[in-house]
Amino acid sequence: MFSGKIRKIPLSRRSIRTRFAYKFSKALKELNQKRTFSSSLEAYNRRCYMVKMASYASLASAAGSRRTWSRALLWKIRRNKGLMRTNKSAAPRRRISSLISKKEENPNNNGEDLLGLEGLRKLVPGGEVMDALSLFDETADYIKCLTIQVQIMRKFVHFYSG
């Protein structure tokens, strides 16, 4: 009876901590279902990468679309997925790396860098296109969410190794 009561509260009205934990555990379950039983180094690296992407995607969708960083992060993850899917036979790595280097070649220099905002712009998703005020605001929120992500992931590790 008690558990039935808990389930009735919609996920959207729960805390970001709960939403992240729920989405991430669901994503891990899905990852585990389509797992290949290969033990090669490539498969191992790919598994690590998929878990990481699942974690960031869960965080972004738990944070919701109101935040610029979460929209940018989701967009980046989806784009990378698309690139990986469409270029499986072609050389996917070259294309991804050329996209990344192109982005880093033209930083927008508005003379704001007296404070050292360029470093932040590269670290916060979507930071390249934010004005200084929203960059600060989004950074604060991003840090809060990253901290929650690390806390919950530690709990997952503890749970699975226990």
Add this chain to the structure above:
Amino acid sequence: MSSRRSRSRHSSTVSRVNEDQINELVSNLQQLLPELRNRCSDKVSAARVLQETCNYIRNLHREVDDLSERLSELLANQDTTQAALIRSLLMQQQS
């Protein structure tokens, strides 16, 4: 007329970001950093706060990397132990 002119002049400075707003946002950031949280806010420069913010985000990213690696290992191992368990149960049934 003069008020309108001053307002338009004001808006051009606002677009270049108000100093008070920046200070408030920087001290807000400082509260989130374990390294600087307990320091008096006027003793730490904005540049220092931003630098520490970058370091902190990098550390958190690195930690997510490590935790992802450990989780994927644990999940893979969990599956192989489960598979081994199921296999041994099947063997027992057969014999």
